[in-house]
Amino acid sequence: MEDVLVVGGGPAGLTAALYLARYRRRVRVIHDLRSRALLAPLAHNVPGFPGGIAGAELIARMTEHAERYGATIEKGRVTRLSAREQGGYDAMLDTGETVSARGAILATGVDTRTVTLDEGDHDAAVRAGVLRYCPICDGYEQQGAAIAVLGSDLHGAAEAMFLRQYSDAVTLIPKERVALTAHQRADLSASNVAVLERKIVAIGHAGQSIALTLDGETVPRRYDILYPALGSRPRTELAEQLGIAPDAEGGLVASAFGEALRPGLFAAGDVLTGLDQISVATGQGAMAATRLHNWLREQEHHVVTEDTPVANGARPRR
Ligand SMILES: Cc1cc2nc3c(=O)[nH]c(=O)nc-3n(C[C@H](O)[C@H](O)[C@H](O)COP(=O)(O)OP(=O)(O)OC[C@H]3O[C@@H](n4cnc5c(N)ncnc54)[C@H](O)[C@@H]3O)c2cc1C
Known part of the structure; x- marks a missing residue:
């Protein structure tokens, strides 16, 4: 015993x-x-x-x-x-x-609720620092980076706003659809956080960037870092x-x-x-x-x- x-x-x-x-x-x-x-x-x-x-x-x-x-x-x-x-x-x-x-x-x-990568290896992207899950832990290190936050609900919006303290280039992208009130959208807009309306259909990683393809788009958008805010x-x-x-x-x-x-x-x-x-x-x-x-x-x-x-x-x- x-x-x-x-x-x-x-x-x-x-x-x-x-x-x-x-x-x-x-x-x-x-x-x-x-x-x-x-x-x-x-x-x-x-x-x-x-x-x-x-x-x-x-x-x-x-x-x-x-x-x-x-x-x-x-x-x-x-x-x-x-x-x-x-x-x-x-x-x-x-x-x-x-x-x-x-x-x-x-x-x-x-x-942690993680994302599935369509191109590249999830753990390699985490090791490379382009896929991150904890803004409190490492937001400081991302000063000035082009940051995408996945998850356009209140949780995602709060995470984007938090990261905005470190970078002028923060974009919120929905997993399915944007679920924010007009008031919440106005708050984000006032802080220059971009909110995209189209959902992500593919996530790829190569080298030091992450490529996000949105619904209806053929050319992926590139970001330095993706923070999935999926809880x-x-x-x-x-x-x-x-x-x-x-x-x-x-x-x-x-x-x-x-x-x-x-x-x-x-x-x-x-x-x-x-x-x-x-x-x-x-x-x-x-x-x-x-x-x-x-x-x-x-x-x-x-x-x-x-x-x-x-x-x-x-x-x-x-
Ligand atoms: C990518 C990433 C980066 C992070 N960076 C930082 C950072 O820079 N600074 C910071 O302060 N925090 C950071 N964190 C958060 C930090 O890792 C956690 O807060 C911390 O690990 C919590 O410690 P814990 O012991 O409570 O849980 P964990 O460290 O998650 O440990 C849980 C343990 O429980 C075990 N377990 C659970 N259920 C069972 C079971 N049924 N049987 C046997 N074993 C079980 C698991 O195997 C594990 O050993 C980060 C998290 C992530 C995901």
Whole structure:
């Protein structure tokens, strides 16, 4: 029996594992190698890395760091999570193995809705930096670039407006059709964000540009960067198996990193509704680990409670 099972080997899960290992807990991390951080070619906003750090290198370093203190980190997919009658959780893996733990942390992240390229390779376009999914992460690096944003709904419009702070040449292009009110269109127009009406029928990548062919056009339009604004889907399925419903935005409630989702079960990182960023995920991972460790200590009667008188009769601070 593990003390803690962490589902997820991204920044949230690996930070939680590091803290728990240093709290001298038996901690096992299971991940299916789909951390979104692995997609970041070079993250420039991770504190302590002024020259930037590749997402894959960050994950490798965080893995080594947690393992150094005894965390076990392994590849696998958790297909089912259930509560044990006698307390704790059973996780069934795709290998058929069952992992049992007294407590668990869900650091399962989100699935980004990606585009399909008609010409070229999607991952090569991401590596080349012409296809990007996170304006907050890398908008700064696109100053002055010709930027296309795919998705002409409010989400796409908000993303285009955000990127407009970095470039004068931002164009919003619909996946199907423009779904904006006259008022929203006026806001975009006032900020010089172009809105095209025809939907994209083909996306191609070669070299340092992205080619977008619109319905009824034969010559592709070229842009330096395409930001698809198609949203993401939080990976909440394991929580849902335990009867925990996602909130209106599809994630787990953000307060969950402070409060347990249910006894001995916490969540951290992108799977919580909030700001999907590495720094946030690491902070929440530390918080969830500490809350869970303290909860385990309570189970072990390894705490001084408010009701326990101390030597001079004063009550201790928690
Ligand atoms: C292209 C791109 C670039 C980015 N650049 C930056 C950047 O520059 N700066 C920044 O701050 N943020 C950046 N981000 C966002 C950042 O990657 C995420 O905020 C961060 O990875 C969230 O960490 P997390 O641990 O919550 O989730 P993730 O890192 O996504 O990890 C989720 C983990 O859960 C595992 N998992 C989920 N379900 C299961 C299951 N059932 N069984 C086993 N394992 C499971 C996955 O395999 C994965 O290991 C970028 C994102 C993208 C897509």
